[in-house]
Amino acid sequence: SPESLIYLKSKILYGIYFAKQHISKQNNCYIVEGYTDVISLHQSGVENVVSSSGTSLTSEQIKLINRFTKNITILFDADTAGVKASFRSIDMILAEGMNVKVVLFSDGEDPDSFARACSQEELKNYLAENSKDFITFKTDILSKNTKDDPIKRIEMIKEIASSISQIPDDISRSEYIKVCSRILKVQELDLSKEVGSQKRKRVSHFPNTKVERDTKNENDKVKRKQLKEEKEIVRLLLNYGNKTLKFEKETISIAAFIIAELKADKMTFENEQYQMMLDEISEILQ
Numbered sequence: 001s002p003e004s005l006i007y008l009k010s011k012i013l014y015g016i017y018f019a020k021q022h023i024s025k026q027n028n029c030y031i032v033e034g035y036t037d038v039i040s041l042h043q044s045g046v047e048n049v050v051s052s053s054g055t056s057l058t059s060e061q062i063k064l065i066n067r068f069t070k071n072i073t074i075l076f077d078a079d080t081a082g083v084k085a086s087f088r089s090i091d092m093i094l095a096e097g098m099n100v101k102v103v104l105f106s107d108g109e110d111p112d113s114f115a116r117a118c119s120q121e122e123l124k125n126y127l128a129e130n131s132k133d134f135i136t137f138k139t140d141i142l143s144k145n146t147k148d149d150p151i152k153r154i155e156m157i158k159e160i161a162s163s164i165s166q167i168p169d170d171i172s173r174s175e176y177i178k179v180c181s182r183i184l185k186v187q188e189l190d191l192s193k194e195v196g197s198q199k200r201k202r203v204s205h206f207p208n209t210k211v212e213r214d215t216k217n218e219n220d221k222v223k224r225k226q227l228k229e230e231k232e233i234v235r236l237l238l239n240y241g242n243k244t245l246k247f248e249k250e251t252i253s254i255a256a257f258i259i260a261e262l263k264a265d266k267m268t269f270e271n272e273q274y275q276m277m278l279d280e281i282s283e284i285l286q
Contacts, residue, residue, distance in 0.1 A: 010058040013065070014038055014051040022048040023068040030127070031057065031065075031089075032075045037111040045120040046127065049075075057089045062096045073101045073131055077110045083141055087163075090134045094166040102137040103130045134163060135180050157184055158198070161191060165198035223270070230269045233258060237281055256285055 003009055015038040023029045030049040032038055041049045052061055065072060072093050076086045086102055093100040103126075105114055115123055132140070142156040160180060167173040177195055181188040241255030252260075259282050262268075269275040 009053045009055045011060045011064075012053050013061050014053045015042070016050050016064065018042065019048055019050050020068050023050075023065070027069050028071040028073055029065045029069050030073050030075055032111045033077070034110075034112065037075070037115075040112040040115040041123075044115040044123050046115070046123060057092060059092060059096060062093055062098065066096060066098060070097075071099045071101075073103060073127070075103045075105070075111045075127075077105055087138070087159075090138070091163055091166045094134070094163060095168070097168050100134050101131045102134060103127055103132070104137070133179075135160060135176065135183060138163065139183055157186060157191070158194065160184070161194040162198045162202075165195045165202065227271055230271050230274045233262075233269075234274050234277055237278070241281065253285075255281055259285065 001007055014035055019029070019042075026048040028048060030041065030046065032041065032049060032051050035051055038049055038051045041047075050065070052058070062072070074086055074089055074093075076083065083104075086104075090100050090102070105111065114126070118126070138160050139156070142159060146152040146156055164173060164176045164180060167176060173195065174192075177192050178188060180186070181191045184191075237255050237258060241253060241258075243254050244251050245254055245257055259278070262278075269278060
């Protein structure tokens with residue numbers, strides 16, 4: 001079906017209604033590409049599986065899975081497009097603070113055809129035995145083209161460092177750096193520097209990273225709070241501005257007191273309409 005007001009593919013996971021209890025119970029969610037993959041795996045006894053509804057995986061879909069488990073295993077075909085898509089999906093899952101593994105099927109196979117060609121036990125064994133963490137997976141894929149070429153090897157290391165830099169949790173990121181340094185035979189300190197560099201580069205260039213989103217959300221909260229407080233001051237001025245406050249040796253109107261305090265602190269309102277009202281009340285007082 002095409003997208004509509006009530007069917008937003010980017011926010012829906014095919015099969016989630018039937019899979020959610022099994023995802024929680026198994027503490028893992030398999031993600032496949034197509035609807036038939038979901039159906040065949042369910043029929044073969046693997047029920048903690050969903051599909052991204054025929055679109056690329058989105059952050060909304062990942063957050064939906066996060067309600068039930070922190071662990072995701074992506075099942076991909078061995079074609080080039082599938083592998084490239086897996087790299088993007090891996091980074092998105094890591095950026096949401098979740099754990100990700102990958103199972104890659106052999107040439108000509110996909111989850112649907114594989115599930116129909118073997119027994120339930122064979123399918124479950126295959127998924128368990130061929131599940132790789134993202135570092136091992138990316139290393140296996142990228143190292144095929146590196147051979148003894150130092151330039152390509154550097155590109156591979158930077159590619160994997162880029163994925164590690166997506167991880168928001170400091171401890172998890174540090175552990176993955178240790179694992180990666182052993183696998184790739186790179187100095188841990190050098191790899192840590194590269195990961196840090198990738199992280200800073202991403203934050204400065206892409207405003208939609210998690211760090212930037214968190215900062216934006218916090219700024220929005222502050223602005224909403226400030227707007228609420230400005231509105232409250234205007235309400236007090238309009239409702240009670242002509243009433244008086246009595247101090248020991250002085251009597252002053254509430255409006256004059258509030259405006260004097262704001263001027264003393266050199267404070268102005270962010271909201272233009274409220275500031276215009278404040279200026280007008282100040283002129284009337286004078």
